[in-house]
Amino acid sequence: MSRIATLLAAALIAVASTTFTASGSAGADGLDLTCTPPSSVGLRFDPPATNTPQTQTLTASRRYGPCVSPAHPDITSGTSDASGTFPGATCLSLFGANSITIHITWNNGQTSTLSGNNVSSMAGATLTVVTTGTVTAGAFAGGTFVHTVVYPSPELLLCNLGLGTLPSLYGQVVLEILTP
Secondary structure (H helix, E strand, O other): HHHHHHHHHHHHHHHHHHHHHHHHHHOOOEEEEEEEEOOOEEEEEEEOOOOOOOEEEEEEEEEEEEEEEEOOOOOOOEEEEEEEEEEEEEEEHHOOOEEEEEEEEEOOOOOEEEEEEEEEEEEEEEEEEEEEEEEEEEEEOOOOEEEEEEEEEEHHHHHHHOOOEEEEEEEEEEEEEEOO
16 A cells, blocks of 8 residues: 555544544434534635744635534534744654634534644654644533544654754544533
């Protein structure tokens, strides 16, 4: 199996196992929304990330869909775009735990604000970022969410070792919103 095929297979297994784990943990809660791949996140680093600290602009472009929501059947997709400047950023800045707010505009014009904390980990050449928290405003307000992104990236591994730069990352997303 080629290296790329192996990485893609590993990413798909990670996404599938995350989906089943998150769904299985719902318990008595109701699953109000599920967005699955090809839902995605694209990150662009300007200038490209290195293992030397530098001021960097990060642009995140999230695309959700297909999405299924029994509570809001007219919601089938959504978008979220954001950017920010980070002084002293390196490739290693992608790891650890951080707070995050995601503003999503759904295809029906409604919005949701997701506020939570993410934890990043890397296994081999795959970065996995799991964010959990609460929907603080808009559609699904009061619900909790799990937002999982899997980024297969040999470039990130090389960047961490000081053997290259990282201009961008692309990952597949699973988003689940639960309400009591």
